Amino acid sequence: MPALRIDGDDFRLDDEPFRIISGGLHYFRVHPDQWRDRLRKARLLGLNTVDTYIPWNLHQPRPDRFRWDGMLDLTAFLDLAREEGLYVLLRPGPYICAEWEGGGLPSWLLADPGIRLRSADPAFLAAVDGYFDALLPHVLPYLGSRGGPVLAVQVENEFGAYGAEAEDGTAYLGHLTTALRERGVDVPLFTCDQPADLARGSVPGALSTVNFGSGADRNLAVLRAHQPEGPLMCTEFWNGWFDRWGGAHVVRPAADAAAELDAMLSAGASVNLYMFHGGTNFGFTNGANDKHTYRPTVTSYDYDSPLDEAGDPTAKFAAFREVIARHAPVPEAPLPEPSKKLNLLGIELDERAPLFTALDLLGAAVPGDRPLTMEELGQDFGFVLYETRLGTPGPVLLHAPGVHDRAQIFLDGQPVGVLERESHEQTLALTVPPGGAALAVLVENQGRVNYGRAIHDRKGLTGPVSVNGAPLRGGWTSRPLPLDDLGALRYESATAPGVGPAFHRGTFEAAGPADTYLDLAGWTKGCAWVNGFHLGRYWSRGPQQRLYVPGPVLRAGGNEIVVLELHATARGSVDLRDAPDLGPTEE
Structure with missing residues (x-):
């Protein structure tokens, strides 16, 4: 694959003008057996590129331990992107936001009571350097300069919003830029910020890009005023939004989002859809916001995207595809079909293991x-x-x-x-x-x-x-x-209501893999696992009412469901449904 370069106000690829039409697809929010399906659908939409963050906290769970397997097999994801004819925008952080736990920063950093995150604090920079030392050898063979699919690499993430109160922001961003270059990253670097934060978040030698959900003409003009020369790009076009517990499910009309996308492409800008496919905050990986009140994010990261949580096309898929076809080649193929779904009601969870006895x-x-x-x-x-x-x-x-x-x-x-x-x-x-x-x-x-x-x-x-x-x-x-291994639990028959938190277990038969949604109506709050795969949290306060179960998690024959209920349920059974329920909507 040829390398990307910046030539005046244009991107060029193999000496030809090139416009990046990309979509966010986070490998760590999608079951790895579904990566190829999602990548192929990105190509069918008309995208030529996918964008992904890299979650430092999962790849380095302890200072002396790294993980590159399963859902964290970054190189396997990059291989599949290349096989599907897609380029990649790589966003390694160290901070990624992404409504992800801690913004991707490892929790072990906070064991140091005096550490200053996202700063030139020597303790933080030493940890970042160690992360880059481990990460970049995996990435370098995939850079466009070496024939790989990675077009460009981002420096930090929306630092301008954070850097308003940071005295050493310039030194911090400069350190990250040098760290990437010295370790062999020789493709274009870029930053992304909201329009008002461009000056604080920019780095000499890196392309500035802008993030917004509407007002394309106005916000691209702000970017041009800040950066008189260089390609115009929106790195995060917010075509949807995320949900929080206790709120409503946020949706954006497809026609409104498509009109904004059309305005951006008509202006000659490159774009990255945030998100093309949101996926799921499996396990305990959801983040939270705290603007004077703490607000945790729900398990689903559906994001009202062109592909829903199960990878099925939504109204936005068709609308965006029609817009993209006005500006770039789109494969001549029918819209993707929805995945096979399982509907199975009344699965009894008739075994119990009280938390306090285990x-x-x-x-x-x-x-x-x-x-x-x-x-x-x-x-x-x-x-x-x-x-x-x-x-x-x-x-x-x-x-x-x-x-x-x-x-x-x-x-x-x-x-x-x-x-x-x-x-x-x-x-x-x-x-x-x-x-x-x-x-x-x-x-x-x-x-x-x-x-x-x-x-x-x-x-x-x-x-x-x-x-x-x-x-x-x-x-x-x-x-x-941590509840990362429930294998030692010993269950007994649940013959009477219990008091206090307890694990509830049941089994069901399936013909084979199929997407489904675990419906916990009647349950109060807790977490759920299917065949040992941690689906995430549920909470009766909503808006989300069902947890997505990826098809590859199920198997032909017997399957196991475990639910940790923190309070109580009068029901004792759960359902597997063939449709999501993300709650009442808010536009």
Whole structure:
């Protein structure tokens, strides 16, 4: 594949004028057995390029450990893109936002209490350099300069919005640029920012691009005023949006988005659809926003995209394809057919394993004088169970100002209340029985903040806990519950309603792989797995009501469903549906 270069106001590829018509497709949000299908559909839409972030936090889960397998097999994804005749825009961060847990920054960075993320802090830069040292040898053979599909590489991500308060932003961005170049990245570099942030986020020697969802003519003019020479490009054309728990499902009419795309292409600009195919925040990987109120993102990253969460074409696919055909060649082929779906109702989850009786199988308790944060425990995702004893009987006020993010409170194993960061709740009134009681606080990391200054988002109990104004010191244990391996759980027949969090298990038969949606109507809050694959979180507050199950997760014959219900359900069964339910919509 030829290398991309910038020639005045144009991109050129193999000495021919070239316009980038790209779409966002994050390999880590799609089952790897479905990568080729999604890439092929990108080509059918008329795209010549796909864009992907690289999630540092998953590729380097610990300072001394890297992963490049399964859903993180970046080179396999790049190979498939090349085979499908697509170029790639690579966005390695280190920060990616993406409504992704912590914006892609590893949680272990926050074990350093003084670290300054996204800055020239030597501790942060040393970690970034180590990441680049491990990542770039995988990437270099795929650069366009070496015959690979990677056209260009992004420096950081929307730093202008963050850099408004950063004193060392220029030094930080300069370090990243040098780090990429010194390690062999010789294709064009680019930055992306919203129009008002272009000056703060730009880097000498890197092409500035702009992000927006509407106002193409106006925003491209802002880019041209900032950068008098160079190709015009919108790196994130927001053709949809993401959802948060407790909100509505956000949609954008296809005709409106298509008209904006047409205006951009008519202006001669290159474009990247954000997103072409959103995919799913599987497991515990969703991020959150905190603009004075913490708001976690839902499991689905459908994003109201041209391809929905199951890879089926939406109204935007047809509308965008018609627009692109006015400006560039589009393959002559029918619209893709929807995938095969499974509909199976009334699957009984008739076995149960109470969480509190399985603790030793899931994590080891760490004693201490105070509760330890997830980062201090070396934990990325999941839950922490904090335990101590309250000795004085009678009514008490429990004060826990550092709940990150949702705490369920138990006395002698019985639930007595919930404290939510999102609701700014810190205090709970409870009564300690004669003789005292065991206090347990189960804290869920609902997703580290992925945008703004609040990305320094440590999890668990991040501050002191007091009773009637007196700090609770000594006698604590902190038990990490990452829930990354449920294989040791022992289930019993669920003959009566249980109290407290529990794993519920059931089985079903399937003829073979098929996409489906796990419907948890009647359940309250928790997580779900199918055949050991962690689908993500569910929550009755919505808007999302069903979890996407990728077809490759199912197998012919027997299949297993495990649901961790944190509160209660009166139903005891679940359904597999052949259509999504992302909740009531908001345009």
